[in-house]
Amino acid sequence: MNSSYKSLKEECYQANMELQAEGLVIHTFGNVSAVDRDKGVMAIKPSGVPYKDLKSQDIVVVDFDNNIVEGRLRPSSDTKTHNFLYRNWGQIGGIAHTHALYSVAWAQAQRDIPIFGTTHADHLTKDIPCAPPMSDALIAGDYEYNTGMQIMDCFQERNLDPSEVEMILIGNHGPFAWGKDAHKAVYNSIVLETVAHMAFLTLQINPDAPSLKESLIKKHYGRKHGKDAYYGQ
Amino acid sequence: MNSSYKSLKEECYQANMELQAEGLVIHTFGNVSAVDRDKGVMAIKPSGVPYKDLKSQDIVVVDFDNNIVEGRLRPSSDTKTHNFLYRNWGQIGGIAHTHALYSVAWAQAQRDIPIFGTTHADHLTKDIPCAPPMSDALIAGDYEYNTGMQIMDCFQERNLDPSEVEMILIGNHGPFAWGKDAHKAVYNSIVLETVAHMAFLTLQINPDAPSLKESLIKKHYGRKHGKDAYYGQ
Amino acid sequence: MNSSYKSLKEECYQANMELQAEGLVIHTFGNVSAVDRDKGVMAIKPSGVPYKDLKSQDIVVVDFDNNIVEGRLRPSSDTKTHNFLYRNWGQIGGIAHTHALYSVAWAQAQRDIPIFGTTHADHLTKDIPCAPPMSDALIAGDYEYNTGMQIMDCFQERNLDPSEVEMILIGNHGPFAWGKDAHKAVYNSIVLETVAHMAFLTLQINPDAPSLKESLIKKHYGRKHGKDAYYGQ
Amino acid sequence: MNSSYKSLKEECYQANMELQAEGLVIHTFGNVSAVDRDKGVMAIKPSGVPYKDLKSQDIVVVDFDNNIVEGRLRPSSDTKTHNFLYRNWGQIGGIAHTHALYSVAWAQAQRDIPIFGTTHADHLTKDIPCAPPMSDALIAGDYEYNTGMQIMDCFQERNLDPSEVEMILIGNHGPFAWGKDAHKAVYNSIVLETVAHMAFLTLQINPDAPSLKESLIKKHYGRKHGKDAYYGQ
Numbered sequence: 001m002n003s004s005y006k007s008l009k010e011e012c013y014q015a016n017m018e019l020q021a022e023g024l025v026i027h028t029f030g031n032v033s034a035v036d037r038d039k040g041v042m043a044i045k046p047s048g049v050p051y052k053d054l055k056s057q058d059i060v061v062v063d064f065d066n067n068i069v070e071g072r073l074r075p076s077s078d079t080k081t082h083n084f085l086y087r088n089w090g091q092i093g094g095i096a097h098t099h100a101l102y103s104v105a106w107a108q109a110q111r112d113i114p115i116f117g118t119t120h121a122d123h124l125t126k127d128i129p130c131a132p133p134m135s136d137a138l139i140a141g142d143y144e145y146n147t148g149m150q151i152m153d154c155f156q157e158r159n160l161d162p163s164e165v166e167m168i169l170i171g172n173h174g175p176f177a178w179g180k181d182a183h184k185a186v187y188n189s190i191v192l193e194t195v196a197h198m199a200f201l202t203l204q205i206n207p208d209a210p211s212l213k214e215s216l217i218k219k220h221y222g223r224k225h226g227k228d229a230y231y232g233q
Numbered sequence: 234m235n236s237s238y239k240s241l242k243e244e245c246y247q248a249n250m251e252l253q254a255e256g257l258v259i260h261t262f263g264n265v266s267a268v269d270r271d272k273g274v275m276a277i278k279p280s281g282v283p284y285k286d287l288k289s290q291d292i293v294v295v296d297f298d299n300n301i302v303e304g305r306l307r308p309s310s311d312t313k314t315h316n317f318l319y320r321n322w323g324q325i326g327g328i329a330h331t332h333a334l335y336s337v338a339w340a341q342a343q344r345d346i347p348i349f350g351t352t353h354a355d356h357l358t359k360d361i362p363c364a365p366p367m368s369d370a371l372i373a374g375d376y377e378y379n380t381g382m383q384i385m386d387c388f389q390e391r392n393l394d395p396s397e398v399e400m401i402l403i404g405n406h407g408p409f410a411w412g413k414d415a416h417k418a419v420y421n422s423i424v425l426e427t428v429a430h431m432a433f434l435t436l437q438i439n440p441d442a443p444s445l446k447e448s449l450i451k452k453h454y455g456r457k458h459g460k461d462a463y464y465g466q
Numbered sequence: 467m468n469s470s471y472k473s474l475k476e477e478c479y480q481a482n483m484e485l486q487a488e489g490l491v492i493h494t495f496g497n498v499s500a501v502d503r504d505k506g507v508m509a510i511k512p513s514g515v516p517y518k519d520l521k522s523q524d525i526v527v528v529d530f531d532n533n534i535v536e537g538r539l540r541p542s543s544d545t546k547t548h549n550f551l552y553r554n555w556g557q558i559g560g561i562a563h564t565h566a567l568y569s570v571a572w573a574q575a576q577r578d579i580p581i582f583g584t585t586h587a588d589h590l591t592k593d594i595p596c597a598p599p600m601s602d603a604l605i606a607g608d609y610e611y612n613t614g615m616q617i618m619d620c621f622q623e624r625n626l627d628p629s630e631v632e633m634i635l636i637g638n639h640g641p642f643a644w645g646k647d648a649h650k651a652v653y654n655s656i657v658l659e660t661v662a663h664m665a666f667l668t669l670q671i672n673p674d675a676p677s678l679k680e681s682l683i684k685k686h687y688g689r690k691h692g693k694d695a696y697y698g699q
Numbered sequence: 700m701n702s703s704y705k706s707l708k709e710e711c712y713q714a715n716m717e718l719q720a721e722g723l724v725i726h727t728f729g730n731v732s733a734v735d736r737d738k739g740v741m742a743i744k745p746s747g748v749p750y751k752d753l754k755s756q757d758i759v760v761v762d763f764d765n766n767i768v769e770g771r772l773r774p775s776s777d778t779k780t781h782n783f784l785y786r787n788w789g790q791i792g793g794i795a796h797t798h799a800l801y802s803v804a805w806a807q808a809q810r811d812i813p814i815f816g817t818t819h820a821d822h823l824t825k826d827i828p829c830a831p832p833m834s835d836a837l838i839a840g841d842y843e844y845n846t847g848m849q850i851m852d853c854f855q856e857r858n859l860d861p862s863e864v865e866m867i868l869i870g871n872h873g874p875f876a877w878g879k880d881a882h883k884a885v886y887n888s889i890v891l892e893t894v895a896h897m898a899f900l901t902l903q904i905n906p907d908a909p910s911l912k913e914s915l916i917k918k919h920y921g922r923k924h925g926k927d928a929y930y931g932q
Contacts (some may be wrong), residue, residue, distance in 0.1 A: 029352070201899065332660075337664050338667030366679060367682075369681040605918050
């Protein structure tokens with residue numbers, strides 16, 4: 001079948017399968033999307049389809065008003081959350097949502113993940129934020145749209161930059177991560193789960209473990225990001 | 234060999250193997266059954282057979298009085314528990330029993346699993362109940378039959394609906410889960426183990442973690458269940 | 467090469483490989499032996515050989531005085547411990563020693579593993595004993611021989627029967643398990659690690675978790691052992 | 700392509716791949732190097748290359764002044780740390796750096812890993828040291844060079860011998876391990892992660908767990924090291 005969204009759907013499909021291969025999801029939980037801003041569409045996992053049955057052609061393409069542009073299946077029930085973020089944050093190209101164990105545990109505990117070490121600082125300079133649960137009125141309204149708003153509000157209140165902090169926990173729910181493309185969004189989901197796991201263990205060993213000091217945060221983040229970066233090729 | 238229970242045995246066999254593939258059992262522990270109400274029989278794993286040696290033709294078919302209808306091997310020692318539940322709960326089609334680590338840990342701790350997040354609420358709206366240990370008199374009596382009664386009593390006392398809460402912990406023992414067929418029973422066993430793991434980690438991070446609020450419970454359960462559900466295809 | 471110990475060596479080899487496949491050992495740690503009482507010998511893993519390089523013909527056969535009867539390699543450094551147990555406990559046919567994580571953790575914590583649930587009671591009716599560290603004099607003496615003595619002393623002091631309690635922790639060291647043959651010794655090592663893991667999690671959830679009550683211990687052990695057993699084929 | 704460093708690069712490549720196969724790294728994290736003292740060079744993983752894409756010919760060869768001698772890619776950003784250790788500790792042949800979970804957790808907790816059992820004492824007789832975080836001045840300076848100095852300073856202050864204690868934690872960062880060659884460095888990284896995991900669990904079970912007594916430390920270390928060793932072939 002011809003499709004003008006073939007490579008977008010393939011990118012989205014591969015990223016969804018990577019999510020599962022990395023052990024971040026069970027059953028049908030979780031979803032990854034990829035955006036094509038020139039065409040004004042995003043591709044996302046269909047709702048409730050097990051990863052083992054998922055095929056590239058099952059990926060659903062929707063426009064920014066959540067209308068289906070291509071695909072026989074219903075898109076993820078979290079589609080409006082993804083679209084909200086794409087519309088408000090022009091620089092991101094992919095979004096991933098999981099129910100990974102340690103990320104969810106911190107979200108259920110309603111706690112930010114403190115920056116304890118260089119694994120964390122290699123990727124972001126702030127604690128990983130945990131947005132508070134939504135108000136009852138917003139839950140009763142357009143829930144998935146409001147989840148996107150909840151994420152953006154949290155970033156605005158804390159003065160965080162979504163280009164630098166590419167991940168968040170939704171209180172009582174779980175993690176969202178994003179990046180320049182769908183693969184990077186999954187990459188960041190793995191970083192988040194790893195950092196969540198390390199921080200969990202750290203507090204078990206030393207409940208008074210101090211945050212990483214500012215000089216080390218700057219050094220490690222700067223090795224990988226910005227004009228003086230010297231990590232990688 | 235001809236068998237009028239071939240598809241029932243195959244459903245039961247596949248579900249048992251899935252139990253092992255998902256890492257919920259070791260050695261010969263655990264068992265899954267599937268019922269055929271029209272024929273008045275259920276199929277169940279034979280007692281004490283390692284999963285790696287299990288074949289579809291080894292599955293034992295028994296009637297609702299626990300008489301063997303087909304099969305050369307003895308059925309699971311938990312057969313009467315399964316049969317008790319099939320006889321009393323007309324709507325269920327499959328039952329799974331495991332010794333999965335986190336589920337067993339909560340059972341041994343004699344604690345209900347609190348509803349802390351949306352992963353839980355996507356599947357049920359209540360804490361996962363932990364039935365108290367049986368009285369000495371009942372243990373000395375028809376133990377496996379009484380285990381079924383213990384499950385039903387717990388649901389009646391707490392006014393729980395087995396169509397909505399498809400899982401329970403038996404204090405000091407472990408989990409039982411059920412569903413419309415054997416596959417769904419295994420699916421629910423995985424949900425239970427995942428939720429048990431998440432709740433365990435949540436309390437380690439924040440011993441005072443609050444339960445999920447009612448509006449979020451209703452929203453998430455309603456996304457997947459009932460007339461207004463919009464999750465899945 | 468002809469060998470009158472071929473099947474004994476093969477049993478020992480297979481059990482050692484099973485130990486690794488089950489994830490109970492890393493590097494060269496751990497060892498399994500099998501005894502042939504008619505021939506007055508036991509077969510054991512050679513010392514310090516990685517599992518990935520181990521072959522059936524590498525297995526070393528020694529007599530009850532620890533003399534090599536067949537084999538080009540040095541036997542496990544724990545050989546005297548195994549021989550001590552074979553000589554004193556006439557009914558056992560195989561022994562396994564591992565450095566499995568949860569078993570070692572309880573040994574390092576110098577704590578018996580409390581009997582919290584039916585997974586434990588399906589296999590033994592007592593807490594899993596943790597022998598105290600050896601006296602300095604015994605450590606300076608024939609250490610591996612004395613480790614065997616330490617195990618036997620612990621069983622005698624506590625009036626335990628090695629036919630019923632087929633496992634022990636050596637304080638600060640790790641677990642030994644045994645059984646009617648080498649495969650059963652590995653089986654019991656897995657049971658021990660699983661029960662150690664479950665008990666660990668149980669105490670994290672509920673530090674005051676009570677021991678399993680006597681009636682349930684008897685019921686579950688009796689389902690699998692003794693004249694009224696009805697588990698298995 | 701001809702290379703006079705072919706076997707050195709192959710040793711380095713194999714050790715890096717082993718690091719990943721053992722689950723000690725995710726993404727591009729971690730690196731292993733191997734030294735050839737006769738040729739005055741070391742081989743190391745290129746910076747930021749995912750393990751699944753890594754090939755033997757990608758390995759970078761640098762001299763002791765960190766100049767690239769062979770290789771089209773940039774060497775690991777930690778190259779100067781490796782070189783510092785090779786220059787100061789003439790007896791070591793390989794170095795491995797990971798972000799393994801339990802090792803990092805102890806580093807983030809800024810705690811030495813206490814010697815609790817024989818798994819630890821089989822490899823070293825001291826607590827595994829955790830070096831304090833670097834001063835701001837040193838962080839702002841030649842960071843990776845100073846990390847090497849930080850390791851050496853910690854060993855000198857505590858009077859530790861790098862031939863006996865072949866591993867360290869850098870506070871808030873993670874583990875470095877070394878050995879006679881690159882394979883042994885990876886071997887020691889696995890030992891460190893295993894011992895870190897065991898010690899973590901031990902303290903959860905018994906926060907007052909005592910250190911291993913001196914006689915057992917000497918006995919177990921002596922079984923494997925020194926003139927009276929009798930472990931292995």
